[in-house]
Amino acid sequence: TGAEVIVTSSSREKLDRAFALGADHGINRLEEGWVERVYALTGDRGADHILEIAGGAGLGQSLKAVAPDGRISVIGVLEGFEVSGPVGPLLLKSPVVQGISVGHRRALEDLVGAVDRLGLKPVIDMRYKFTEVPEALAHLDRGPFGKVVIEF
Numbered sequence: 001t002g003a004e005v006i007v008t009s010s011s012r013e014k015l016d017r018a019f020a021l022g023a024d025h026g027i028n029r030l031e032e033g034w035v036e037r038v039y040a041l042t043g044d045r046g047a048d049h050i051l052e053i054a055g056g057a058g059l060g061q062s063l064k065a066v067a068p069d070g071r072i073s074v075i076g077v078l079e080g081f082e083v084s085g086p087v088g089p090l091l092l093k094s095p096v097v098q099g100i101s102v103g104h105r106r107a108l109e110d111l112v113g114a115v116d117r118l119g120l121k122p123v124i125d126m127r128y129k130f131t132e133v134p135e136a137l138a139h140l141d142r143g144p145f146g147k148v149v150i151e152f
Helices: 012-020 034-041 058-065 087-093 105-118 130-142
Strands: 006-009 025-028 047-052 066-074 096-099 124-129 147-151
Touching: 006 012, 006 034, 012 025, 025 034, 034 058, 047 058, 058 066, 058 087, 066 087, 124 130, 130 147
Parallel strands: 006 025, 047 066, 066 096, 124 147
Antiparallel strands: none
């Protein structure tokens, strides 16, 4: 609670869905520079916490947009496993850049317990039958909004 959520996407439809889920701001990356817009929305401070899902050169944009002493959590590699970015913001802002990976069993149990207590519901974009695995994988390639579920 208390977070002001800014979502970036190249899809108006996905931004609308993010608003429906409670996002405070949406930035269409195709229509404006998202780093500049983050600064405008934060009074020139930058974002305190960025979830970096693109990887690749996207990390460079996140380094520009992060606030001093902020955090960038790298949780995806949509643009490739090699990440790159300018060293200036890294040296001047001292952000924490961390990779997110699968934790141990106890961490998963704690997470599941928190999800149950809070009543969180996952966003499911589409459900497929087991016989439709190729279609489900193609959906993943198109960039779903939420989870793609394969039912057995």
